Amino acid sequence: MFDVTFQTDLARVNAALDRLLPAAHDADGVVRDAMRYSVANGGKRIRPVLVLECCRLCGGDADSAVDAACALEMIHTYSLIHDDLPCMDDDDLRRGKPACHKQFGEAIALLAGDALLTEAFRVVSTAPFAKKSPDAALRVIALLSENAGVGGMIGGQVIDLRSEGQRITLDRLQTMDAKKTGALIRAACEIGGVIAGASEAQLSALRGYADDLGQAFQIVDDVLDVVGDEAALGKPIGSDKESEKSTYVSLLGLDAAKREAEALTARAVDRLAPFGKQAAFLRELALRLCERNA
Amino acid sequence: MFDVTFQTDLARVNAALDRLLPAAHDADGVVRDAMRYSVANGGKRIRPVLVLECCRLCGGDADSAVDAACALEMIHTYSLIHDDLPCMDDDDLRRGKPACHKQFGEAIALLAGDALLTEAFRVVSTAPFAKKSPDAALRVIALLSENAGVGGMIGGQVIDLRSEGQRITLDRLQTMDAKKTGALIRAACEIGGVIAGASEAQLSALRGYADDLGQAFQIVDDVLDVVGDEAALGKPIGSDKESEKSTYVSLLGLDAAKREAEALTARAVDRLAPFGKQAAFLRELALRLCERNA
Numbered sequence: 001m002f003d004v005t006f007q008t009d010l011a012r013v014n015a016a017l018d019r020l021l022p023a024a025h026d027a028d029g030v031v032r033d034a035m036r037y038s039v040a041n042g043g044k045r046i047r048p049v050l051v052l053e054c055c056r057l058c059g060g061d062a063d064s065a066v067d068a069a070c071a072l073e074m075i076h077t078y079s080l081i082h083d084d085l086p087c088m089d090d091d092d093l094r095r096g097k098p099a100c101h102k103q104f105g106e107a108i109a110l111l112a113g114d115a116l117l118t119e120a121f122r123v124v125s126t127a128p129f130a131k132k133s134p135d136a137a138l139r140v141i142a143l144l145s146e147n148a149g150v151g152g153m154i155g156g157q158v159i160d161l162r163s164e165g166q167r168i169t170l171d172r173l174q175t176m177d178a179k180k181t182g183a184l185i186r187a188a189c190e191i192g193g194v195i196a197g198a199s200e201a202q203l204s205a206l207r208g209y210a211d212d213l214g215q216a217f218q219i220v221d222d223v224l225d226v227v228g229d230e231a232a233l234g235k236p237i238g239s240d241k242e243s244e245k246s247t248y249v250s251l252l253g254l255d256a257a258k259r260e261a262e263a264l265t266a267r268a269v270d271r272l273a274p275f276g277k278q279a280a281f282l283r284e285l286a287l288r289l290c291e292r293n294a
Numbered sequence: 295m296f297d298v299t300f301q302t303d304l305a306r307v308n309a310a311l312d313r314l315l316p317a318a319h320d321a322d323g324v325v326r327d328a329m330r331y332s333v334a335n336g337g338k339r340i341r342p343v344l345v346l347e348c349c350r351l352c353g354g355d356a357d358s359a360v361d362a363a364c365a366l367e368m369i370h371t372y373s374l375i376h377d378d379l380p381c382m383d384d385d386d387l388r389r390g391k392p393a394c395h396k397q398f399g400e401a402i403a404l405l406a407g408d409a410l411l412t413e414a415f416r417v418v419s420t421a422p423f424a425k426k427s428p429d430a431a432l433r434v435i436a437l438l439s440e441n442a443g444v445g446g447m448i449g450g451q452v453i454d455l456r457s458e459g460q461r462i463t464l465d466r467l468q469t470m471d472a473k474k475t476g477a478l479i480r481a482a483c484e485i486g487g488v489i490a491g492a493s494e495a496q497l498s499a500l501r502g503y504a505d506d507l508g509q510a511f512q513i514v515d516d517v518l519d520v521v522g523d524e525a526a527l528g529k530p531i532g533s534d535k536e537s538e539k540s541t542y543v544s545l546l547g548l549d550a551a552k553r554e555a556e557a558l559t560a561r562a563v564d565r566l567a568p569f570g571k572q573a574a575f576l577r578e579l580a581l582r583l584c585e586r587n588a
Contacts, residue, residue, distance in 0.1 A: 028449065028453055028456065029444075029452075030452060030456075031444055031448060031449075032444055035444075078408075082404060082405075082408060085381075085404065086381075087379075087380075087399075087400035087401050087404060088401055088404065106381035107381050107382055107455050108452070108455070110376060110379065110381060110382065110404075111376075111448050111451055111452060111455075113408075114372075114376060114407075114408075114411065114448060115443055115444045115448045117408065117411055117412065118411065118439050118442050118443040118444075119439065119443055119444070121435055121438070121439045122435075122436060122439035122440055122443060124435075125432045125435040125436040125439065126432075126436050130432055134428035134429050134431075135428050137428075137432055138419045138424055138428050138431055138432065141415055141416075141418075141419040141435060142416060142419040142420050144415070145412050145413065145415045145416035145419065146416055148412050149409055149413055149416060150323075150325055150326055150329075150412075150413070154325060154405050154408060154409045154412065155322065157405055158322055158323075158324060158402070158405060159322055161401050161402070161405075162321065162322065162324075
């Protein structure tokens with residue numbers, strides 16, 4: 001059941017992304033091709049699936065949330081394009097394929113990231129659900145921008161830049177991850193709820209789930225950088241150690257990091273108690289993300 | 295009268311920008327300082343003043359448009375920060391001061407640009423006028439994103455990149471400028487109108503004015519790169535010739551370029567006829583921009 005739902009959501013999101021990001025019709029449109037390239041080289045699509053499923057869980061129609069789900073994925077993708085640039089992490093590969101700037105050059109990659117961020121807001125402001133519920137659409141735009149901006153994701157990237165080659169405290173690592181990766185995961189869950197017209201109590205439960213899930217997700221990332229499968233990950237393991245990055249594994253040790261991810265996952269599952277059996281998908285998602293190998 | 299109005303609008307915009315972009319309260323907030331630095335090193339603030347005055351011209355309260363005016367200026371500033379980066383124009387100076395990446399480093403400059411773009415949408419989605427008129431706020435967000443995105447400013451930047459070191463046709467130069475600089479000027483005028491609840495006829499007149507003004511503005515820029523005053527401009531003249539860029543001057547000759555700017559300015563002024571005497575400020579603005587020396 002979980003797999004069918006996940007695949008159905010995935011297909012819906014991918015079809016919408018394909019529709020919302022048309023291919024270039026001439027050479028001047030190269031930036032459109034760069035946008036499509038990076039979005040197509042997608043990851044697990046966790047964030048858009050969370051939008052759809054949180055919307056459904058709060059009684060909404062998942063279809064009404066597809067555009068906002070795509071907007072969030074565009075913002076996630078822009079952040080990866082800019083993160084990979086030489087002046088940031090200088091990564092040549094993204095999921096086993098050339099990074100956007102290796103494929104299209106730095107200038108086009110910069111603009112493709114800018115364009116995806118810009119497009120995300122256009123998509124929400126002109127989405128069908130925005131016509132019916134303009135207030136909800138404005139709230140979605142506020143959530144996207146707050147969580148992607150200086151108080152969220154970008155703030156986390158700054159902490160990351162300032163921590164390069166340094167040993168940082170566990171507390172600071174958690175703050176960094178809560179912003180850098182946690183903020184968009186929280187935005188995903190809350191946006192789904194807002195589009196469904198969720199109550200404040202429901203939104204609060206979703207935020208709690210998202211925060212625990214986001215932190216567990218990051219810890220598992222750090223664990224996989226030590227014990228993961230390079231082929232499945234599409235990147236070499238051991239990169240954190242090589243760059244002397246502080247991670248949950250370097251700060252807690254491998255076993256304690258794994259236990260922490262499991263504890264956070266259990267807590268994420270508990271946060272869904274108010275939703276009862278309806279939340280089976282989100283519970284299973286948390287468990288699978290904790291047990292993933294890539 | 296023109297000067298008093300302009301200075302009053304400018305003061306209002308600068309005060310709002312100062313409020314909307316708080317300084318960093320710790321070292322992690324360095325990106326906030328970079329955002330403020332680049333916004334403070336502002337140009338003429340033509341775009342936000344156009345927002346306020348087009349709003350007023352259509353019967354709106356200029357105060358209700360201040361946040362949207364600031365959002366547009368943030369988007370303009372982000373585009374300058376990214377344009378100056380080494381992978382783009384590689385400019386060390388912006389208006390006589392170090393470019394953002396010379397002052398803060400490339401990574402922080404990249405993020406400061408990203409953050410200004412993101413913040414622009416947060417500002418509109420949470421602006422006081424958005425609470426009263428959510429539909430107008432969504433339309434403003436759509437106008438910002440359409441004009442700043444692949445179909446507008448970014449599309450123009452791609453044409454610019456693809457034209458480097460090449461002689462291009464006048465037609466292509468016009469297309470590039472209409473997108474690269476024209477789109478945000480058009481957005482400014484239309485956004486002011488939308489916030490005022492302007493009629494379609496009024497919006498159409500404002501768009502016509504904006505398009506002529508934007509093109510005249512760009513031609514004058516090209517003229518000043520040949521005959522301008524380096525001290526007033528805050529940058530060396532002759533840079534277009536040195537980089538073998540096609541400009542209105544290189545394609546039309548200096549005198550014909552000046553005459554074209556004057557003709558476009560006259561047409562921009564004519565476009566305001568439906569507004570009668572109320573449009574005196576916008577007429578004078580077009581004339582002054584045509585006669586400017588920096």
